[in-house]
Amino acid sequence: MKKQTVAQNNTGFVLMEFLIYLFLFGLIFAGLFGGIFAAMETMGKNDARVMARHEGEFLLAKIERERGIASFGAAGGALMLAGNRLNNSQTFVSDFEISLFPENLARASFVLTAKDRGGREFSQKFMTIYRLPQ
Numbered sequence: 001m002k003k004q005t006v007a008q009n010n011t012g013f014v015l016m017e018f019l020i021y022l023f024l025f026g027l028i029f030a031g032l033f034g035g036i037f038a039a040m041e042t043m044g045k046n047d048a049r050v051m052a053r054h055e056g057e058f059l060l061a062k063i064e065r066e067r068g069i070a071s072f073g074a075a076g077g078a079l080m081l082a083g084n085r086l087n088n089s090q091t092f093v094s095d096f097e098i099s100l101f102p103e104n105l106a107r108a109s110f111v112l113t114a115k116d117r118g119g120r121e122f123s124q125k126f127m128t129i130y131r132l133p134q
Contacts, residue, residue: 041118044116044117044118045116045120045122047116047117048114048115048116048120048122049114049122049124051090051091051114052091052112052113052114052122052123052124053124055087055088055091055112055114056110056112056124056126057126058086059079059086059087059093059110059112059126060108060126060128062081062086063098063108063128063130064108064128064130066081069098069100069106069108069132072096072098072108073096074093074094074096074110077091077092077093077094077113078092078093079093079096079110087112090114090115091112091113091114092112092113092114093110093111093112093113094110094111094113095109095110095111095125096108096109096110097109097110101129103131104131104132105129105130105131105132106129106130106131106132107127107128107129108127108128108130109125109126109127109128110125110126111123111124111125111126112124112125112126
């Protein structure tokens, strides 16, 4: 009897090749997810900064338009005008001060703090010098 030899075609993956490819794909996906999460975190920080800037500019404009500076006050993180809260609930006002100067000038300043999605606080100081309305 003759022995028949069958030629085998090795077209599949070897276990080592599979593990190497799995490792490389894992590195690629880990880098992609890390980059995506870093970008999302940066967007959250920028959202807090933009919100604080817009809210601060809004509050400065309200202060400059008001005739009676005695009606302003800060309590519990809120800037109040005649008992009404001016800033939104996601921001906190501290160190609010209005100073009077000669020639009907006034300076208003405050620190506005906003929180991003991660709970980190961002603070910015706002100040304006304006002429009181007659």
